[in-house]
Amino acid sequence: MKSIIIGGGKVGYYLVQTLKKRGYYVVLIERNGAICQKIAEDIDIEIICGDGTDLEVLKDAGIQEAEIIAAVTGTDEENLVICEIAKVSFNINKTIARINNPKNIAMFKALGVDKTVCSTEVIANLIEYEFDKDNFKLIHTFERGAMILVEIIIHADDRWSNQFIQDMDLPAECVITSILRDEQVIYPRGDTRFLENDKVLVITNKAALAKLKKIR
Known part of the structure; x- marks a missing residue:
């Protein structure tokens, strides 16, 4: 799994450091040569010294093989342009932009940027969740990433399939808020049974999410 981080300032530095420690393949693009040398x-890691809004620089970084682009420069406008280029020119499905001015959040979302965040740790967690292909989809984060809303899709061969909630050994830090079944919204109770193709919405935290994956 490959991610490209644009911006080697404080946020970018700690972000690539965090992702590297977690074992992800990450490429950094930074226009300042001195910063590139220091990092x-x-x-x-692989570092490209260049402008993250330049198509040729993005190609040199291997954007065609990237799954996630995170624009974390100190300029909101540049982060927006980078995400738009990634989507329009390279069909990148997952783009994350650092927002320095909260007033710009609505504009970024209106223009199709998938995630807008400020914290390095939250950005790192978002990338990790997006790389997770075990049918767990990150919907939203709360309290700077302390809580997360996750959608879990139930498949026929899952341990959850045809099980009642009351019979599941779910972590204490886990609240099932609703189940989407076809076009019906179900507000679950203990005697609610999980069925194949259910979309289960869960509020939890990172540690409890790891436990949930083990019991599937």
């Missing part, structure tokens, strides 16, 4: 001395 290269500290972190063993």
